[in-house]
Amino acid sequence: MTKIYELMPDIQGEEMLILQNLCRDYSEEKLRNFATIYRTRRKDPLLILVLTLVGLAGFAGIHRILLNQIGMGILYFFTGGLCLIGTIVDAVNYQQLTLQFNRRLAMEVHQLLNREV
């Protein structure tokens, strides 16, 4: 029986715990399906961090738009990342931001697979 961490070895920490919790009763095929779908739709925390740090150069808020928070993205863009404070906050908080997006995605994919059956 394949484990989820063998299919997605690059995911770590709390996200992995959530996925393990979610996929405990999955069959082999379903697990592989889940892994492929989740992997393609998932956002990498590193990408978010890099895009956040781009905000220091004047283009703030791209990461927020990428994480489906359009309102916050526009606010960041037009205020220079809330006078750079928001950018610094997001650079500290990037793991949590990405996790919020990813776990929501995990739930969505889970529902998608269950509905299919």
Added chain:
Amino acid sequence: MWCLLNTFFACVLRTFSKKTFLSLPCKDFKSDDGMKSGIVRFFVHNFEAWFWLTSLILLAFMPPESTQTTFCVWHLLGFESCLGCGLGHSISSAFHGHWITSFKFHPLGLVAIAILTIRIVSVFNQNYTFERLNKKFTHDKNL
């Protein structure tokens, strides 16, 4: 000044809570001090919401015209004015009831208050619903 305070507060909170960061309601994971880690988790998971909340409250109590020494990087670099500082003044004067001054400082001031409030509520809401869902999943599978 408020931004300096906030950033400092955030960093302290972040470093101290790293140990309990992994304490998810998972069957295989047992934390030694459940109650404490629960409270810390409540703070860390909603970190963003707490940050916006404190900044909004501090701005509400700040006199809108105050020009003390700032932490603003643009000012330190020598620029005359920056969009973010205008936004701060704008939010502050909006809280004090001066709508027109607020609009003059930064047209997005009122919109910013609305967006931040929505974001605060959504962070709390998302985390709450997720914890509940996760508990439900673990509960169902234990049966």
